[in-house]
Amino acid sequence: MNIWGAALTLLVSTYMGEASCPGVAVAITKGDQVIAVQGFGHDSTGAPMTENTKMAIASVSKSFTALAVRQLADAGKIDLDRPVFDSRVTARQLLAHKSGISDRTLPEKSLKQPGSPAEAVERAREALQKAVPDNEFRYTNTNYHLAARLVELASGENFNAYLKKHVFEPLGMRDTVAIDVTPRDLPADYRKGYGYAYGFSIPLTEPDRFVTGSDGVITTAADMAKWLAAQPKLAPQDGMGWEADQQGRLRHNGIWFTSTAGQLLTESGYGIAVMANSGITLGNEGTYGLENGIADVVDGKTPPEPESYRLLIDLVLAALTLLSTALGIRALKRPRRFHKAWQVLRFVPLGVLLALPTLLGLLYGGGRDITFFQLAHYSLPLVVWLGVSSVMNLSVAVARWRR
Incomplete structure (x- = not known):
């Protein structure tokens, strides 16, 4: 049959x-x-x-x-x-x-x-x-x-x-x-x-x-x-x-x-x-x-x-990447004075990026292990967004620390 x-x-x-x-x-x-x-x-x-x-x-x-x-x-x-x-x-x-x-x-x-x-x-x-x-x-x-x-x-x-x-x-x-x-x-x-x-x-x-x-x-x-x-x-x-x-x-x-x-x-x-x-x-x-x-x-x-939400998630991450890029460029072109203590917040995206393998392992795998290279296979858009956001925020932080 x-x-x-x-x-x-x-x-x-x-x-x-x-x-x-x-x-x-x-x-x-x-x-x-x-x-x-x-x-x-x-x-x-x-x-x-x-x-x-x-x-x-x-x-x-x-x-x-x-x-x-x-x-x-x-x-x-x-x-x-x-x-x-x-x-x-x-x-x-x-x-x-x-x-x-x-x-x-x-x-x-x-x-x-x-x-x-x-x-x-x-x-x-x-x-x-x-x-x-x-x-x-x-x-x-x-x-x-x-x-x-x-x-x-x-x-x-x-x-x-x-x-x-x-x-x-x-x-x-x-x-x-x-x-x-x-x-x-x-x-x-x-x-x-x-x-x-x-x-x-x-x-x-x-x-x-x-x-x-x-x-x-x-x-x-x-x-x-x-x-x-x-x-x-x-x-x-x-x-x-x-x-x-x-x-x-x-x-x-x-x-x-x-x-x-x-x-x-x-x-x-x-x-x-x-x-x-x-x-x-x-x-x-x-x-x-x-x-x-x-x-x-x-x-x-x-x-x-x-x-399946993979396309929706990737489109959202792509939009966030573009937004982070635009905001970073705007901040570099039009620097404003902030208390230097607040600039520490600009290191948050980098911290999240560095901790991402551990965070995803805890959230989705009960503590499973994953490398950065494997993480890029799992979600390249997520890695790209956090990477771009980290670079833009660090650039702005350095520019303002020099002022």
Whole structure:
């Protein structure tokens, strides 16, 4: 039974238009049966998106890592509740993000990137020693870098090779690979994803990052359909590479700076995977809403209209940039005397700019780590506005201090 109809096609097309997303690939299953697999739009070369277009699934990869750990636990090679790496942290706590490690204790994106899971363990050694596991959820890729190393130690195999032999090949996922470092290890036939700024989608190279175990799986919609169809037998669990949403449905989403993805298992037995070749930005947090909309359609419900505010936000930031420039030029041409103490306020934009990675990490990611370079991928208009405002205000402050 092919459930693709006008409602689903309209939903995906509307999402792509609202989110300014050039390409989307979708897989839908019912129980262990593949119902529909389809691509929409185009990749960064202009080629049509198909069910065989290779896409990054970002943190959806964690579900595969968790399965590898569970396989080895079932084989008696990993004790989920035994502390690992000479710490108080257990494998179960790593998978559930309850290890006590966070991006605050180990800023994994800002630090030098490791080249292997073994190097990731060494980088995390101090954080592991200081970690106090508890029941608090602290999301960090480091937990799954460490889980990948556990798989290597327990199996005696390279982590990516283990996934290929024990997960991808048994499921028939022939076009799926796992990589260590972006963009270095991306397959030759992988096409760049897109960034977004000022209303334009721009092909970009994913920033250099270590992704083993956490977000390094490259796959296709056709292969994700096989993965979803296997879930009834694999029996995924909350806290084991999947998360329960407010409705109790198991899901996991993933974000790169040049692509986004998500998977969802509905109460009615449907499996849904969505992959988009446009990265996360202000006003567009990924495929979460589209997954929910597809779930509504296949369950016979009317989905809400897809919404994205990325264009509106960028236009507002562009207007603020122009306003800051105009006010700065006016202040330089027509200087007025102010008490010098008030000039300190002109350093506020610079302070906000310097603190922006930390502020955004706290506001949107519960303390997640991000570098300035990655921040420019996330919202170039925001960085430009604060940068221009800082330069103009500093110029005015210097001019008036000299008077």
